[in-house]
Amino acid sequence: MALTKQAQKKPKKSRLRRISDWLHLWLGIASGLVVFHLGVTGCIFAFQKEITEFIHKKEFYVDVPAKAQTLPLSTLKASAEKALGGKKKITFITAYKTPDRAWEFGVYKGGNPDAFWYFDSIDYYDLVFMNPYTGKATLVADYKYEFFGIIKMLHWSFLINHPIGQQIVGWATFIFVFLLISGIIMWWPKNLKKSNFDKSFKIKWSAKFKRVNYDLHNVLGFYVMTICLMLALTGMVWAFQWFQATVYVVAARSTTPPTQVDVKSDSTKTISAIPFDVAFEQAKQKFTDADRIGMSPAEGGTATIYATGYRGDETYWNYDLIQFDQYSGKLLNRKNQSDKNAGEVVIGMNYDIHVGAILGLPGKILAFFASFIAASLPITGFIIWWGKKKKKKNPAVAEN
Numbered sequence: 346m347a348l349t350k351q352a353q354k355k356p357k358k359s360r361l362r363r364i365s366d367w368l369h370l371w372l373g374i375a376s377g378l379v380v381f382h383l384g385v386t387g388c389i390f391a392f393q394k395e396i397t398e399f400i401h402k403k404e405f406y407v408d409v410p411a412k413a414q415t416l417p418l419s420t421l422k423a424s425a426e427k428a429l430g431g432k433k434k435i436t437f438i439t440a441y442k443t444p445d446r447a448w449e450f451g452v453y454k455g456g457n458p459d460a461f462w463y464f465d466s467i468d469y470y471d472l473v474f475m476n477p478y479t480g481k482a483t484l485v486a487d488y489k490y491e492f493f494g495i496i497k498m499l500h501w502s503f504l505i506n507h508p509i510g511q512q513i514v515g516w517a518t519f520i521f522v523f524l525l526i527s528g529i530i531m532w533w534p535k536n537l538k539k540s541n542f543d544k545s546f547k548i549k550w551s552a553k554f555k556r557v558n559y560d561l562h563n564v565l566g567f568y569v570m571t572i573c574l575m576l577a578l579t580g581m582v583w584a585f586q587w588f589q590a591t592v593y594v595v596a597a598r599s600t601t602p603p604t605q606v607d608v609k610s611d612s613t614k615t616i617s618a619i620p621f622d623v624a625f626e627q628a629k630q631k632f633t634d635a636d637r638i639g640m641s642p643a644e645g646g647t648a649t650i651y652a653t654g655y656r657g658d659e660t661y662w663n664y665d666l667i668q669f670d671q672y673s674g675k676l677l678n679r680k681n682q683s684d685k686n687a688g689e690v691v692i693g694m695n696y697d698i699h700v701g702a703i704l705g706l707p708g709k710i711l712a713f714f715a716s717f718i719a720a721s722l723p724i725t726g727f728i729i730w731w732g733k734k735k736k737k738k739n740p741a742v743a744e745n
Contacts, residue, residue, distance in 0.1 A: 362530070365527045365530055365531070366527075366531060368523070368527060369523075369524055369527040369528060369531065370730060372520045372523060372524060373524055373722075373723065373726050373727075374727065374730070375520070376516075376517040376520040376521060376524070376723075377723030377724075377726070377727060378723070379513060379514065379517035380517060380521050380719060380720070380722070380723050381720050381723045381724065382499075382500075382503075383500060383514065383517070383518070383580075383716075383719070383720075384716045384717065384718075384719040384720025384721070384722075385716075385720045386496050386497075386499050386500035387500060387576070387712070387713075387716035387719075387720075388713055388716045388717050388720065389493075389496050390493060390496050390497055390500060390700065391700065391701065391709050391710075391712050391713040391716065392709060392713065393493040393496070393497075394659055396493075397493065401474075401484060403483075404447065404474055404483040404484035405446065405447050405474060405483070405484075406445050406446060406447065407445055407446070407447050407476045407477075407478065407479075407483065408445070409444045409445050409478070410478050413444055413478065414478070415477040415478060416477060416478065416479075416480050417619070417622045418438070418440070418621060418622055418625040418640065419619045419621050419622050420480060421448065421450070421475050421477060421480055422435050422438065422450060422621070422642075424475060424480045424481075424482065425450035425473040425475055425482065426450075426452075428473050428482040428485050429452060429471055429473060429485065433452040433454075433469065433471065434452065434642075435450045435451065435452055435642065436451060436452055436453050436641065436642065436644070437450075437451045437453070437639065437640070437641050438450050438451070438639065438640040438641075439451075439637055439638070439639050439640075440477070440625075440637065440638045440639075440640065441636070441637045442635065442636050442637060442638075443636070443658075447474040447475060447476060447477070447483050447484075448474070448475050448477045449472055449473075449474055449475075450472070450473045450474075450475055451470070451471065451472045451473075451488075452469065452470070452471050453467075453469070453470045454467075454468040454469050454470075455467060455468060456468040460506050461505065461506055461507050462504060462505065462506055463498045463502070463504040463505065463506050464489065464490075464504070465506065466506040467489050469487075469489060470487070470488045470489040470494075471485065471486065471487055471488060471489075472484075472485075472486045472488050473485050473486075474486075500514075501514070501583075502514060511583070511584050512584070514580070514584060515580075515581060515583075515584025515585055516584075518577050518580045518581055518584060519581060519584075521573075521577050521719075522574065522577045522578065522581070524722075525566075525570050525573055525574050525577070528563075528566055528567075528570070529567065529570055531563075532545060532563050532566070532567050533545075544560075545563070545564070545567070546564060546567075547560070547564065548560040548561065548564050548565075555732055558725050558728050558729065559725075559729055561721065561725045562722060562725035562726055562729060565718045565721070565722075566718070566722055568718075569714065569715040569718045569719065572711055572712070572715035573715050573718075573719050575698060576699060576712065576715060576716070576719075579695050579696075579698050579699040580699060582692070582695045583695070589692065592688075592691060592692065593688035593689075593691070593692055594688065595688075596686075596687045596688040596690070596691040596692075597686045597687050597688025597689070598687070599686070599688070603685070603686065603688075603689050606678050606680075608649060608668055608677040608678045609647035609648075609649070610643060610646075610647050610648060610649050610670045610671040610672055610677075611670060611672060611673070612646065612647075612672055613672075614670065614672055614673045614675070615672050615673060616672075616673050616674065618674070620650070620669070620670065620671055620672055620673055620674035621640075621642060621650060621671075621674070622674075623669075623673075623674030624640075624650045624652060624669035624674045625638075625640055625652070627652075627667075627669070627674065627676060628640070628652035628654065628667060628669075631652075631654070631665075631667060631676075631679070632652075632654030632665060634654075634656060635654030635655055635656055635664075635665070636655060636656060636657055636658050637654075637655050637658070638652060638653065638654055638655070639651075639652070639653035639654075639655065640652055640653075641653075642671075643671035648671060649668040649669060649670065649671060649677060649678075650668065650669040650670070650671050650674075651666065651667070651668055651669075652666070652667045652668075652669065653665070653666050653667075654666075654667075656682075659702050660697045660702050660703060661693070661696055661697060662690070662693040662694040662695075662696075662697050662703070663682055664682060665679065665680065665681045665682055666679070666680045667679045699712075700712060701713070
Protein backbone atom coordinates (compact mmCIF):
# COMPACT_ATOMS: atom_id res chain seq x y z
CA MET A 346 0.00 0.00 0.00
CA ALA A 347 1.43 3.38 -1.00
CA LEU A 348 1.93 5.89 1.75
CA THR A 349 -0.30 8.93 1.58
CA LYS A 350 1.03 12.33 2.46
CA GLN A 351 -0.75 13.99 5.32
CA ALA A 352 -2.07 17.39 4.32
CA GLN A 353 -0.50 20.15 6.33
CA LYS A 354 -3.16 21.79 8.45
CA LYS A 355 -3.66 25.47 7.84
CA PRO A 356 -3.86 27.71 10.89
CA LYS A 357 -7.48 28.28 11.89
CA LYS A 358 -8.82 31.71 11.04
CA SER A 359 -10.41 33.90 13.66
CA ARG A 360 -14.17 34.31 13.66
CA LEU A 361 -13.82 37.96 12.59
CA ARG A 362 -11.62 36.93 9.66
CA ARG A 363 -14.05 34.19 8.60
CA ILE A 364 -16.95 36.68 8.66
CA SER A 365 -14.88 39.20 6.70
CA ASP A 366 -13.98 36.59 4.07
CA TRP A 367 -17.61 35.43 3.79
CA LEU A 368 -18.87 38.99 3.34
CA HIS A 369 -16.10 39.72 0.81
CA LEU A 370 -17.25 36.77 -1.27
CA TRP A 371 -21.00 37.25 -1.26
CA LEU A 372 -21.08 41.06 -1.27
CA GLY A 373 -18.60 40.91 -4.15
CA ILE A 374 -20.91 38.61 -6.09
CA ALA A 375 -23.94 40.80 -5.29
CA SER A 376 -22.31 44.06 -6.41
CA GLY A 377 -20.03 42.67 -9.11
CA LEU A 378 -22.05 43.70 -12.17
CA VAL A 379 -22.49 47.27 -10.92
CA VAL A 380 -18.79 47.60 -10.04
CA PHE A 381 -17.87 46.25 -13.48
CA HIS A 382 -20.24 48.78 -15.09
CA LEU A 383 -18.78 51.68 -13.08
CA GLY A 384 -15.21 50.66 -13.89
CA VAL A 385 -15.84 50.37 -17.63
CA THR A 386 -17.75 53.66 -17.93
CA GLY A 387 -15.12 55.36 -15.76
CA CYS A 388 -12.39 54.14 -18.14
CA ILE A 389 -14.23 55.45 -21.18
CA PHE A 390 -14.91 58.84 -19.60
CA ALA A 391 -11.35 59.39 -18.28
CA PHE A 392 -9.98 60.98 -21.46
CA GLN A 393 -13.21 62.49 -22.78
CA LYS A 394 -11.69 65.98 -23.05
CA GLU A 395 -8.62 64.84 -24.98
CA ILE A 396 -10.62 62.59 -27.32
CA THR A 397 -13.32 65.20 -27.98
CA GLU A 398 -10.77 67.94 -28.68
CA PHE A 399 -8.87 65.64 -31.03
CA ILE A 400 -12.01 64.75 -33.00
CA HIS A 401 -13.22 68.37 -33.17
CA LYS A 402 -9.86 70.10 -33.39
CA LYS A 403 -10.96 72.26 -36.35
CA GLU A 404 -14.14 73.33 -34.55
CA PHE A 405 -12.62 73.93 -31.10
CA TYR A 406 -9.65 75.99 -32.28
CA VAL A 407 -9.68 79.08 -34.48
CA ASP A 408 -7.21 81.27 -36.36
CA VAL A 409 -6.15 84.32 -34.38
CA PRO A 410 -6.11 87.54 -36.48
CA ALA A 411 -3.14 89.91 -36.41
CA LYS A 412 -5.11 92.43 -34.38
CA ALA A 413 -6.88 90.07 -32.03
CA GLN A 414 -10.04 91.77 -30.84
CA THR A 415 -13.02 89.70 -29.76
CA LEU A 416 -16.56 90.84 -30.57
CA PRO A 417 -18.82 92.04 -27.72
CA LEU A 418 -20.17 89.11 -25.73
CA SER A 419 -23.77 90.21 -26.36
CA THR A 420 -23.12 90.09 -30.14
CA LEU A 421 -21.65 86.59 -29.90
CA LYS A 422 -24.56 85.51 -27.72
CA ALA A 423 -27.08 86.76 -30.30
CA SER A 424 -25.18 84.96 -33.09
CA ALA A 425 -25.19 81.72 -31.09
CA GLU A 426 -28.95 81.99 -30.51
CA LYS A 427 -29.44 82.59 -34.24
CA ALA A 428 -27.40 79.46 -35.00
CA LEU A 429 -29.85 77.54 -32.80
CA GLY A 430 -32.84 78.81 -34.77
CA GLY A 431 -33.58 81.95 -32.77
CA LYS A 432 -36.02 80.34 -30.34
CA LYS A 433 -33.63 79.23 -27.59
CA LYS A 434 -31.96 81.64 -25.15
CA ILE A 435 -28.33 81.07 -24.16
CA THR A 436 -28.11 80.13 -20.47
CA PHE A 437 -24.34 79.71 -19.98
CA ILE A 438 -21.15 80.81 -21.73
CA THR A 439 -17.50 79.84 -21.41
CA ALA A 440 -14.95 82.37 -22.66
CA TYR A 441 -11.34 81.17 -22.79
CA LYS A 442 -8.23 83.23 -22.15
CA THR A 443 -6.37 81.05 -24.68
CA PRO A 444 -6.44 83.17 -27.88
CA ASP A 445 -7.05 80.33 -30.35
CA ARG A 446 -9.88 78.65 -28.42
CA ALA A 447 -13.48 78.82 -29.65
CA TRP A 448 -15.94 80.06 -27.04
CA GLU A 449 -18.83 77.89 -25.86
CA PHE A 450 -22.46 79.02 -25.73
CA GLY A 451 -24.97 76.63 -24.22
CA VAL A 452 -28.72 76.28 -23.81
CA TYR A 453 -30.33 73.90 -21.38
CA LYS A 454 -33.95 73.25 -20.50
CA GLY A 455 -35.18 70.53 -18.20
CA GLY A 456 -37.98 68.21 -19.24
CA ASN A 457 -40.28 66.17 -17.04
CA PRO A 458 -38.71 66.14 -13.55
CA ASP A 459 -40.65 62.99 -12.67
CA ALA A 460 -39.54 61.09 -15.77
CA PHE A 461 -37.93 57.72 -15.10
CA TRP A 462 -35.32 57.91 -17.85
CA TYR A 463 -32.60 60.52 -18.32
CA PHE A 464 -33.60 61.43 -21.89
CA ASP A 465 -37.16 62.29 -20.84
CA SER A 466 -35.89 64.54 -18.04
CA ILE A 467 -34.23 66.93 -20.53
CA ASP A 468 -36.09 68.98 -23.11
CA TYR A 469 -32.91 70.15 -24.85
CA TYR A 470 -29.21 70.66 -24.17
CA ASP A 471 -27.29 72.26 -27.04
CA LEU A 472 -23.84 73.80 -27.40
CA VAL A 473 -22.64 76.30 -29.99
CA PHE A 474 -18.91 76.86 -30.47
CA MET A 475 -18.19 80.36 -31.73
CA ASN A 476 -15.19 82.07 -33.29
CA PRO A 477 -14.93 85.06 -30.90
CA TYR A 478 -13.25 87.23 -33.59
CA THR A 479 -15.68 86.68 -36.48
CA GLY A 480 -18.90 85.68 -34.70
CA LYS A 481 -19.28 82.57 -36.87
CA ALA A 482 -20.39 79.27 -35.39
CA THR A 483 -17.77 76.53 -35.79
CA LEU A 484 -19.96 73.74 -34.40
CA VAL A 485 -23.56 73.26 -33.25
CA ALA A 486 -23.94 70.11 -31.15
CA ASP A 487 -26.85 68.34 -29.45
CA TYR A 488 -25.31 67.42 -26.09
CA LYS A 489 -28.41 65.61 -24.92
CA TYR A 490 -27.25 62.70 -27.08
CA GLU A 491 -23.50 63.38 -27.00
CA PHE A 492 -21.51 60.15 -26.52
CA PHE A 493 -19.52 61.11 -23.43
CA GLY A 494 -22.57 62.80 -21.92
CA ILE A 495 -24.43 59.50 -22.16
CA ILE A 496 -21.44 57.63 -20.72
CA LYS A 497 -21.38 60.09 -17.80
CA MET A 498 -25.07 59.53 -17.07
CA LEU A 499 -24.67 55.75 -17.39
CA HIS A 500 -21.92 55.99 -14.81
CA TRP A 501 -24.00 58.34 -12.66
CA SER A 502 -27.28 56.43 -12.52
CA PHE A 503 -27.64 53.91 -15.39
CA LEU A 504 -29.49 56.66 -17.32
CA ILE A 505 -32.22 56.50 -14.68
CA ASN A 506 -33.66 59.85 -13.60
CA HIS A 507 -35.46 58.32 -10.61
CA PRO A 508 -33.51 58.38 -7.28
CA ILE A 509 -33.32 54.58 -7.38
CA GLY A 510 -30.66 54.82 -10.11
CA GLN A 511 -28.17 56.66 -7.94
CA GLN A 512 -29.10 54.56 -4.92
CA ILE A 513 -28.11 51.41 -6.80
CA VAL A 514 -24.81 53.00 -7.81
CA GLY A 515 -24.29 54.49 -4.34
CA TRP A 516 -24.83 51.29 -2.36
CA ALA A 517 -22.76 49.23 -4.80
CA THR A 518 -19.98 51.79 -4.30
CA PHE A 519 -20.44 51.56 -0.53
CA ILE A 520 -20.04 47.78 -0.77
CA PHE A 521 -16.99 48.27 -2.98
CA VAL A 522 -15.36 50.34 -0.22
CA PHE A 523 -15.89 47.41 2.18
CA LEU A 524 -14.51 44.98 -0.42
CA LEU A 525 -11.35 47.08 -0.76
CA ILE A 526 -10.80 47.11 3.00
CA SER A 527 -11.62 43.42 3.50
CA GLY A 528 -9.53 42.59 0.44
CA ILE A 529 -6.46 44.26 1.89
CA ILE A 530 -7.00 42.25 5.10
CA MET A 531 -7.11 39.01 3.08
CA TRP A 532 -4.06 40.09 1.04
CA TRP A 533 -1.91 41.12 4.01
CA PRO A 534 1.14 38.79 4.14
CA LYS A 535 1.60 36.91 7.43
CA ASN A 536 5.33 37.57 7.28
CA LEU A 537 7.80 39.09 4.85
CA LYS A 538 9.54 35.90 3.75
CA LYS A 539 10.54 36.00 0.09
CA SER A 540 7.85 33.49 -0.88
CA ASN A 541 5.11 35.57 0.75
CA PHE A 542 6.60 38.79 -0.59
CA ASP A 543 6.58 37.51 -4.18
CA LYS A 544 3.06 36.14 -3.79
CA SER A 545 1.78 39.49 -2.47
CA PHE A 546 3.58 41.94 -4.73
CA LYS A 547 4.31 40.09 -7.98
CA ILE A 548 2.26 38.35 -10.65
CA LYS A 549 3.65 34.94 -11.55
CA TRP A 550 3.07 35.12 -15.30
CA SER A 551 4.74 31.75 -15.90
CA ALA A 552 2.21 29.93 -13.71
CA LYS A 553 -1.03 28.27 -14.82
CA PHE A 554 -4.13 30.31 -15.52
CA LYS A 555 -5.62 29.71 -12.07
CA ARG A 556 -2.57 31.18 -10.32
CA VAL A 557 -2.24 34.09 -12.77
CA ASN A 558 -5.91 34.94 -12.27
CA TYR A 559 -5.46 34.78 -8.48
CA ASP A 560 -2.49 37.17 -8.73
CA LEU A 561 -4.37 39.53 -11.03
CA HIS A 562 -7.09 39.80 -8.39
CA ASN A 563 -4.87 40.09 -5.31
CA VAL A 564 -1.76 41.90 -6.54
CA LEU A 565 -3.41 44.40 -8.89
CA GLY A 566 -6.14 44.98 -6.32
CA PHE A 567 -3.46 45.94 -3.78
CA TYR A 568 -1.69 48.35 -6.13
CA VAL A 569 -4.82 50.32 -7.02
CA MET A 570 -6.50 50.07 -3.61
CA THR A 571 -5.73 53.65 -2.54
CA ILE A 572 -6.83 55.20 -5.86
CA CYS A 573 -9.96 53.04 -6.04
CA LEU A 574 -10.82 54.01 -2.48
CA MET A 575 -10.54 57.68 -3.43
CA LEU A 576 -12.72 57.17 -6.51
CA ALA A 577 -15.31 55.29 -4.49
CA LEU A 578 -15.49 57.82 -1.64
CA THR A 579 -15.83 60.75 -4.03
CA GLY A 580 -18.60 58.85 -5.82
CA MET A 581 -20.43 58.39 -2.52
CA VAL A 582 -20.38 62.16 -1.96
CA TRP A 583 -22.88 62.48 -4.84
CA ALA A 584 -24.89 59.38 -4.04
CA PHE A 585 -25.67 60.13 -0.40
CA GLN A 586 -26.53 63.51 1.08
CA TRP A 587 -25.63 62.23 4.56
CA PHE A 588 -22.14 61.29 3.35
CA GLN A 589 -21.63 64.66 1.66
CA ALA A 590 -22.77 66.40 4.84
CA THR A 591 -20.35 64.27 6.86
CA VAL A 592 -17.43 65.14 4.57
CA TYR A 593 -18.33 68.83 4.81
CA VAL A 594 -18.56 68.79 8.63
CA VAL A 595 -15.29 66.87 9.03
CA ALA A 596 -13.43 69.20 6.66
CA ALA A 597 -15.00 72.45 7.88
CA ARG A 598 -14.99 71.35 11.54
CA SER A 599 -18.37 72.94 11.81
CA THR A 600 -22.00 72.07 11.20
CA THR A 601 -22.72 75.62 10.04
CA PRO A 602 -23.50 75.69 6.29
CA PRO A 603 -21.71 78.20 4.01
CA THR A 604 -23.05 81.73 4.21
CA GLN A 605 -25.15 82.85 1.25
CA VAL A 606 -25.40 86.52 0.32
CA ASP A 607 -28.75 87.47 -1.20
CA VAL A 608 -28.33 90.26 -3.74
CA LYS A 609 -30.85 91.47 -6.31
CA SER A 610 -30.81 93.54 -9.47
CA ASP A 611 -32.41 96.99 -9.32
CA SER A 612 -34.59 97.72 -12.34
CA THR A 613 -34.64 101.46 -11.54
CA LYS A 614 -30.89 101.79 -12.25
CA THR A 615 -30.34 101.50 -15.98
CA ILE A 616 -27.52 102.50 -18.33
CA SER A 617 -27.28 103.20 -22.07
CA ALA A 618 -24.58 100.54 -22.61
CA ILE A 619 -25.40 96.82 -22.69
CA PRO A 620 -25.14 95.68 -19.04
CA PHE A 621 -24.12 92.12 -20.01
CA ASP A 622 -21.09 93.47 -21.92
CA VAL A 623 -20.25 95.82 -19.05
CA ALA A 624 -20.35 92.91 -16.61
CA PHE A 625 -18.14 90.76 -18.84
CA GLU A 626 -15.52 93.49 -19.26
CA GLN A 627 -15.39 93.94 -15.50
CA ALA A 628 -15.07 90.19 -15.03
CA LYS A 629 -12.09 90.09 -17.38
CA GLN A 630 -10.42 92.86 -15.36
CA LYS A 631 -11.19 91.22 -12.01
CA PHE A 632 -10.27 87.68 -12.99
CA THR A 633 -6.67 88.41 -13.96
CA ASP A 634 -5.42 84.91 -13.11
CA ALA A 635 -8.38 82.95 -14.51
CA ASP A 636 -7.90 80.61 -17.47
CA ARG A 637 -11.54 80.76 -18.50
CA ILE A 638 -14.59 82.79 -17.52
CA GLY A 639 -18.09 81.40 -17.22
CA MET A 640 -20.96 83.84 -17.76
CA SER A 641 -24.62 83.18 -16.91
CA PRO A 642 -27.23 85.74 -18.04
CA ALA A 643 -29.84 86.79 -15.49
CA GLU A 644 -33.12 84.88 -15.58
CA GLY A 645 -35.94 86.85 -13.96
CA GLY A 646 -36.72 90.44 -12.90
CA THR A 647 -34.41 90.70 -9.85
CA ALA A 648 -31.92 87.98 -10.82
CA THR A 649 -28.24 88.77 -11.26
CA ILE A 650 -25.60 88.08 -13.87
CA TYR A 651 -23.08 85.48 -12.65
CA ALA A 652 -19.44 85.50 -13.67
CA THR A 653 -17.12 82.67 -12.63
CA GLY A 654 -13.35 82.84 -13.03
CA TYR A 655 -11.87 79.33 -13.22
CA ARG A 656 -8.18 78.67 -12.64
CA GLY A 657 -7.12 75.77 -14.81
CA ASP A 658 -8.08 74.66 -18.31
CA GLU A 659 -10.32 71.85 -17.14
CA THR A 660 -10.79 71.78 -13.36
CA TYR A 661 -13.77 73.34 -11.59
CA TRP A 662 -12.82 73.56 -7.92
CA ASN A 663 -10.60 76.66 -7.91
CA TYR A 664 -12.74 79.65 -8.87
CA ASP A 665 -13.97 83.10 -7.82
CA LEU A 666 -17.60 84.15 -8.26
CA ILE A 667 -18.98 87.63 -8.98
CA GLN A 668 -22.60 88.79 -9.26
CA PHE A 669 -23.58 91.82 -11.34
CA ASP A 670 -26.76 93.86 -11.63
CA GLN A 671 -28.51 92.85 -14.87
CA TYR A 672 -29.71 96.42 -15.53
CA SER A 673 -26.57 98.43 -14.80
CA GLY A 674 -23.72 95.92 -14.85
CA LYS A 675 -22.79 97.07 -11.34
CA LEU A 676 -20.73 94.67 -9.22
CA LEU A 677 -22.97 93.51 -6.37
CA ASN A 678 -21.05 90.72 -4.67
CA ARG A 679 -17.83 88.74 -4.95
CA LYS A 680 -16.77 85.51 -3.29
CA ASN A 681 -13.18 84.41 -3.81
CA GLN A 682 -11.72 80.95 -3.48
CA SER A 683 -9.82 82.20 -0.43
CA ASP A 684 -13.13 83.09 1.26
CA LYS A 685 -14.37 79.49 1.27
CA ASN A 686 -14.04 77.28 4.31
CA ALA A 687 -12.31 73.90 4.13
CA GLY A 688 -15.62 72.06 3.75
CA GLU A 689 -16.58 74.10 0.69
CA VAL A 690 -13.14 73.54 -0.83
CA VAL A 691 -13.21 69.76 -0.31
CA ILE A 692 -16.75 69.38 -1.69
CA GLY A 693 -15.81 71.65 -4.60
CA MET A 694 -12.82 69.42 -5.42
CA ASN A 695 -14.93 66.27 -5.48
CA TYR A 696 -15.56 66.09 -9.24
CA ASP A 697 -11.96 66.94 -10.18
CA ILE A 698 -10.66 64.27 -7.78
CA HIS A 699 -13.14 61.67 -9.04
CA VAL A 700 -12.11 62.04 -12.69
CA GLY A 701 -8.40 62.53 -11.87
CA ALA A 702 -8.29 65.99 -13.49
CA ILE A 703 -7.04 67.60 -10.28
CA LEU A 704 -3.58 66.11 -11.03
CA GLY A 705 -3.75 66.88 -14.75
CA LEU A 706 -2.95 64.18 -17.31
CA PRO A 707 -1.04 61.96 -14.78
CA GLY A 708 -4.15 61.96 -12.57
CA LYS A 709 -6.35 60.92 -15.49
CA ILE A 710 -3.98 58.08 -16.35
CA LEU A 711 -4.11 56.86 -12.74
CA ALA A 712 -7.92 57.11 -12.74
CA PHE A 713 -8.09 55.21 -16.04
CA PHE A 714 -5.97 52.28 -14.90
CA ALA A 715 -7.60 52.16 -11.47
CA SER A 716 -11.04 52.04 -13.13
CA PHE A 717 -9.85 49.38 -15.56
CA ILE A 718 -8.51 47.17 -12.77
CA ALA A 719 -11.61 47.84 -10.65
CA ALA A 720 -13.74 46.54 -13.54
CA SER A 721 -11.58 43.40 -13.70
CA LEU A 722 -11.81 42.56 -9.98
CA PRO A 723 -15.39 41.16 -10.08
CA ILE A 724 -14.37 38.96 -13.04
CA THR A 725 -11.16 37.59 -11.51
CA GLY A 726 -12.88 37.24 -8.13
CA PHE A 727 -15.75 35.25 -9.66
CA ILE A 728 -13.27 32.94 -11.43
CA ILE A 729 -11.49 32.32 -8.11
CA TRP A 730 -14.80 31.47 -6.41
CA TRP A 731 -15.96 29.25 -9.28
CA GLY A 732 -12.68 27.36 -9.23
CA LYS A 733 -12.99 26.67 -5.49
CA LYS A 734 -16.61 25.62 -5.95
CA LYS A 735 -15.64 23.06 -8.63
CA LYS A 736 -12.79 21.82 -6.46
CA LYS A 737 -15.18 21.12 -3.58
CA LYS A 738 -17.52 19.19 -5.88
CA ASN A 739 -14.60 17.04 -7.14
CA PRO A 740 -12.35 16.35 -4.13
CA ALA A 741 -9.05 14.62 -4.81
CA VAL A 742 -9.07 10.88 -4.05
CA ALA A 743 -6.17 9.59 -1.94
CA GLU A 744 -3.99 6.86 -3.49
CA ASN A 745 -4.27 3.32 -2.00
